[in-house]
Amino acid sequence: MFGTLAKKLFGSSNDRRVKGYQPRVAAINALEPEVAALTDEALRARTQAFRQELAGGKTLDDILVPAFATVREAAKRVLGQRHFDVQLIGGMVLHEGGIAEMKTGEGKTLVATLAVYLNALAGKGVHVVTVNDYLASRDAEWMGRIYGFLGLTTGTIVHGLDDEQRHDAYACDITYGTNNEYGFDYLRDNMKYDMRAMVQRGHAFAIVDEVDSILIDEARTPLIISGPLDDRSDLYVTIDAIMPQIEKDDFELDEKQRTVNLTEKGNERVEQMLAGSGLIKEGGLYDAGNVTVVHHVNQALRAHKLFTRDKDYIVRNNEVVIIDEFTGRMMPGRRYSEGLHQALEAKERVQIQPENQTLASITFQNYFRLYKKLAGMTGTAATEANEFMDIYNLDVVEIPTNRNIQRIDDDDEVYRTVAEKNTAIITLIDECRQRGQPLLVGTTSIEKSEHLAELLKKHGYKQRDFSDPNAFAGLYDGNTTEKVFAVLNARYHEQEAFIVSQAGVPGAITIATNMAGRGTDIQLGGNADMRAKVEVAQTEEGPEREAHEARIRAQVAALKEKALAAGGLYIIGTERHESRRIDNQLRGRSGRQGDPGHSKFFLSLQDDLMRIFGSDRMDGMLQKLGLKEGEAIVHSWINRALEKAQQKVEARNFDIRKNILKYDNVLNDQRKVIFEQRREFMAQDSVADTITDFRHQVIDDMVAAHVPENAYPEQWDTPGLDKAVTSVLNLDLPVVDWAKEEGIADEELKARILKAADESAAVRVARYTPEIMRQVEKAVLLQSLDHLWREHIVTLEHLRQVIGLRGYGQRDPLVEYKAEGFNLFQEMTGRLREAVTGQMMRVEIMQEPPEPTLPAMFAHHVDASTGEDELAGASASFADSSVAVGQAYGVAATPVAQRNPNDPSTWGRVGRNEACPCGSGKKYKHCHGQIV
Structure with missing residues (x-):
């Protein structure tokens, strides 16, 4: 009670926060006359002036007011659009690293330009993240005109670009792309073998459009680069x-x-x-x-x-x-x-x-937490505010609408059966069509959208392909007696933008699956720009084209008046979704920028949500109350009960995502270590010191394993040590004879092995030149690290599947997973030292090596619009990294006839899947080539 009273007196915490931005909004408005008086050249020159101020010690916050005023003026001149005051507030929220919740049609795309421009001045690159390639290209071209006018560069990352094009796009001041593209580029960069081949230049600041869709809905799905099994x-x-x-x-x-x-x-x-x-x-x-x-x-x-x-x-x-x-x-x-x-x-x-083997993976949760500053915008985030704060440390700020919402949201109508519900829906569709009211019907799946389409056909409606502009001709002429409708689902995604843009034409009936992230506003009367783009595309520039565009705009204006008179866009929800956000996204399509609108959800006790969450009791109660066929129950209590059910589902899904993240954090911490180590290796001109350290550590471990500390010589396992020296170090040393020498200590034995190994390595360096050996050492080191890391990922995946069973033994599975994961990581680093040492002690190189190139087995094509991707031409096992080195650096393969089975030094390079030259009958990798 007291909380409600305080809220009425002082406003909510969100209201107070929004109010706190007003002084800077007033300051930006006060600058408008001064900035408007500048010439285009003078306005553009402010960009360089801002950068000089930053170089002089000022912060981005210090220049926020004049920078925002500059962007607003540029948008007026280039796009003919002026940022509203509430859009300025949204830009400030984004700049502070928060989430701006703005209703559909409030201009989120334009809002982003404010924070993007300001942060791009720092010169570290700004990433704008969209949900598909179409929106990335559209927004980059559309908003890029503002940035270009102000002297900044804009790049776009979409599917199908090569590395050089990607590198250039990331080098721009502002880069637009999809979440999948950014994530895959990060993974691919950490599979490269040359720093110059990497395309991304860091993770300074990102603005995520449809942030709830990307950071919550898709958070459980990892991005995976994989190779076939x-x-x-x-x-x-x-x-x-x-x-x-x-x-x-x-x-x-x-x-x-x-x-x-x-x-x-x-x-x-x-x-x-x-x-x-x-x-x-x-x-x-x-x-x-x-x-x-x-x-x-x-x-x-x-x-x-x-x-x-x-x-x-x-x-x-x-x-x-x-x-x-x-x-x-x-x-x-x-x-x-x-x-x-x-x-x-x-x-x-x-x-x-x-099936595929995972070669590299990362979740969106962990990828986007790489950014030093992260922000987002969406129409629906408040219901997930706790998750945004817990996982990403992001505050959600609800931005007021520019004009008050006029939409009427009716209580849900609940029927006993799906058939009764569908009958009521079709009746309402008929009513809307007769009065010329545009209608959007939201369904939860393709199957249900097509089932509803079939029902409409039985009632005399015709399905039109509205990707054809002529299909709208009757509606454009005001003929709402024709019973036609369009279907928008995954089967018709190519026509998505045009169908959505014209869904506000009087009499238009559009059946759509979930409306999240469509990226195109439903404007009453239709979208004049989209119509002009389609209808006059084949007409040459000139008076005829201008006249046609003018007719289109006049027609759209008249149609808008008719749609307004009919009550605006009517939203029908055919079912409640598990998440309130999805329902709100559908509702939010109506009532854009103060337009009138209407929304209503129709439910039945046979719907998935109602059926799963205990509708049996409700069905019995309704029958006792005497609810007749075709009658509906409508009450605000029903809405509240449904909302509570949805909240329970959302809480359960949040717990699932949070639990998944706890486990993924174990892998993520190790991933950071590995990727950072790879970058260090790539950045070094020479990794010779690392190779030497590896060799010495391997010898230390080898001797410690066979010659226990403080043990008598007769207790030493000298045959085992001799075999290990031969198989790992590729050295034929009289270890057994050394051990028989009177008075020899374990340190002396180790020193002799170290000396022999170092001398053998030095001979190779002298024979092939330090320059060539540096290249080979780096290739062997990186490829061995990649191979073992891939094996480690698979091992952790398998461990994660069974670790839950530890709970039956009263042990915390997460604690057990962390401990086991750490031990496996330690083992992997030990195997890395042994693998690298073993290969470097065997490598043979042609005297005239070819130009170093990335091995063919690593060439890959990623479909970055997808969650999982395939390596092209990677059917060979990545375990054979010695072969890969041979392909890249010309390691010589000695003819079989010239190999002496008793002298490994005559073998040259042996493929790991070849028969071992010693004559054992085993594969080389299971015999003398065994390195793990």
């Missing part, structure tokens, strides 16, 4: 064949937690079927030898019972393409991991792609 298509097909035979009591399905597991009866049935198909040759289903089969059975079960075609994925061009549950967009190229995508491909009878 062996093809196991037959295994997936065989396991998939038994799925239709599984009965309902063979598994337990939990839709709330999105889990499915076999029951005891189901285990027995599956075990019998697998034994019959020959997949289990001995033992039971859960014997250690059958772990892989069990894993694929579980994935096939998930594919059949948890994943639904046209909701979670679609089949297009003989491929299973994932659908983003939050935006309804296709994500071509992104694949589910751990064999789940292959299980879906087997289920849908399409070509099964090989």
Whole structure:
């Protein structure tokens, strides 16, 4: 009670914070006449003046007011748009490293220019992050006109650019790109072998558009660069064949937690079927030898019972393409991991792609925390404010609208069945069409949008392809009697921008999946600029084209008046989403810039959210109350109850993301160490000292393992030490004879081995010249580090899958994971020293080496609009880094006939998968080439 009273008297904390920006807004407004009087050249010259002030010791905060005034004036001259006062406040929030929550149509794209320009003056680069390539290109071209006018450079990072183009784009003052592109470029940079080949130049400041979509919805999905493993298509097909035979009591399905597991009866049935198909040759289903089969059975079960075609994925061009549950967009190229995508491909009878091995990965959570300053903007962030603060230390500030919102939000209508709900929706669609009111119908999946489209067709409506401008001709002429509609979902994403831009035409009916991050406003009467761009594209510049554009603008103005008279854009929600943000994003499409509007959600007790969260009791209650067929219950209590259910789901999802992050932080801390170490190695002209240190540490460990401290000589394992010296150091030393010398100490023995190893290394340096050896040393060091790091990632992934079982022993799985992860990391560093030393003691180089180039096996193509990507031409094992060095630096391969089995010095370079030249019959990597 007291809190409510205080809020009425003093305003909320958000109100007080917004009020705190007013003095600087007033100062910017006071400068407007002075700045407006400047010539274009004088306005442009202010950029250099600001930079000189920063060089002289001033901070960005010191020059914020004049810089914002400069950007506002530039926008007026270049775009004909003037920043509103509330947009200035939004720019200040972004500059401070916060999240500006601004309603749809309030001009977030223009707001960003204020903070972008100010921070770009520091010369460290500003990254603007968008959700797709279209928005990145559009915003860079559109807002880039302001930056270019003021003397700053703008670059764009989109799919399909080569490294040189990417390097140039990142070198600009401002760079626009998608979250996937930035993340993949970071990973690729840390797989490079030359500092000059790296494209990014640091992470100073980023503004994330649709920040809730990127930092929350996509936070659980890591970016993965991967290489293919062996093809196991037959295994997936065989396991998939038994799925239709599984009965309902063979598994337990939990839709709330999105889990499915076999029951005891189901285990027995599956075990019998697998034994019959020959997949289990001995033992039971859960014997250690059958772990892989069990894993694929579980994935096939998930594919059949948890994943639904046209909701979670679609089949297009003989491929299973994932659908983003939050935006309804296709994500071509992104694949589910751990064999789940292959299980879906087997289920849908399409070509099964090989599984992939992770080569590098990072989550968006950890990538964006690399930035020294991070900011974001969206229409819906307040409901997730706690998560933004906990994970990213970002404050959410709700920016007031420029004009008061006129939209009317009705209470939800709840029906008993989906059929009754759909009937009510179609009735309302008819009413809106008859009065010429534009209508946007939001659905939660492709399947449901197409089901509604079929119902409309049965009621006499026709589906039009509104990517064709002529399809709107009747509506443009004011003919709202024609019953037509458009569908916007992942199947029609190519026409997305145009369909959305014209959804405000009187009488237009648009059925769309989730509206998050569409990037195009729905303007009442339609979007004149988009129409002009499409309709006069083929008309040459001149009076005819100008006259056509004028007719379009006059027509749009008239249509807007008609739409306003009909009540503005009407939003129909056909179902509640698990997240309140998605519902708010749909509602926010109406009521733009003070326009009138209306919104209503229609629900049924058979909807997923209602069904999963206990609608049985409500159904019984409604029947007792005598609710007749076709009647709805409408009450604000229902809305509050639904909101609480959504809050519970949001809290659960937050806990899941937070828990995932705790585990990922273990890998992230190690990733930072490895990537920083790689950069140090690449930056050094010579890593000879590191190679020497590695060699000495390996010898120390080798001697300590076979010659225990304070042990008598007869207790020494000298044969083992002799074998280790031969296999690792490639030296034929009389270690056994040395150990028999009277009075020899372990330190003396170690000193002799060290001396022999150092002399052997020095001979190579003298033979091939220090310059060539420096190149080879760096290549061996980096490739060995990369190979072991990839193995380490896979090991940690496997550890993470089973570490939860430690909880049954009353041990904290996270603490156990951290301890095990640290031990594995220590082991990896030890294996790195041994691997590098072993290779450097064997390397043979041609006298005239070719120009050093990146080995072909590392050439890769990344589809950065996707979550997971493939290495092109990386089918070879990365373990064979000695071969890679040979390809890059010309290590000589001695002909087999010239090799003496008893003299390893005659072997030259031996491929790790070749038969060992000693004649043992084993592969080289398992014999004399064994380095781990």
